[in-house]
Amino acid sequence: MNAFSETFANRWFSVTFVWTDGLLTRTDLSAEPKAATAPLSPYGAALERIVTQYASLHADEWPEMPLDRRSLTTFSLKVLDTLRMHTPRGAFTTYGRLADRCGSPRAARAVGGVMARNPWPLLVPCHRVLAGNLGLGGFGPGIELKRTLLTLEKAPLPA
Numbered sequence: 001m002n003a004f005s006e007t008f009a010n011r012w013f014s015v016t017f018v019w020t021d022g023l024l025t026r027t028d029l030s031a032e033p034k035a036a037t038a039p040l041s042p043y044g045a046a047l048e049r050i051v052t053q054y055a056s057l058h059a060d061e062w063p064e065m066p067l068d069r070r071s072l073t074t075f076s077l078k079v080l081d082t083l084r085m086h087t088p089r090g091a092f093t094t095y096g097r098l099a100d101r102c103g104s105p106r107a108a109r110a111v112g113g114v115m116a117r118n119p120w121p122l123l124v125p126c127h128r129v130l131a132g133n134l135g136l137g138g139f140g141p142g143i144e145l146k147r148t149l150l151t152l153e154k155a156p157l158p159a
């Protein structure tokens with residue numbers, strides 16, 4: 001098994017990209033600063049640029065990378081793909097709206113579970129999913145980081 005990770009950081013967060021056998025298995029997003037590494041993957045230079053310049057980006061610029069989808073259910077894949085395709089930088093949705101868009105209008109809690117287990121936070125932007133009352137809801141790396149990411153992306157958050 002060929003496994004390695006690469007970490008990139010800016011002043012607000014760091015993200016570690018974990019690779020196994022050529023597939024991106026997960027990203028570890030943290031508000032705690034971690035030491036950056038040199039780019040190691042074929043995508044490393046692009047990922048480093050995106051993370052270091054995150055605050056000045058105007059759109060999502062993630063390269064198409066081989067994601068390790070083998071352990072995800074069909075429903076999880078649909079939710080994650082729908083979120084990624086339909087919730088661009090500067091926008092947000094709710095768990096209920098995302099469930100509806102996936103064809104499961106009564107599955108808001110299930111969508112929340114998918115967000116909690118998202119293996120690629122930031123790349124698949126689960127921080128852009130809010131509670132039905134437009135509160136921040138949850139976020140594994142921390143609510144303050146969720147607020148920071150939405151602010152950096154210039155999302156029109158409710159007061």
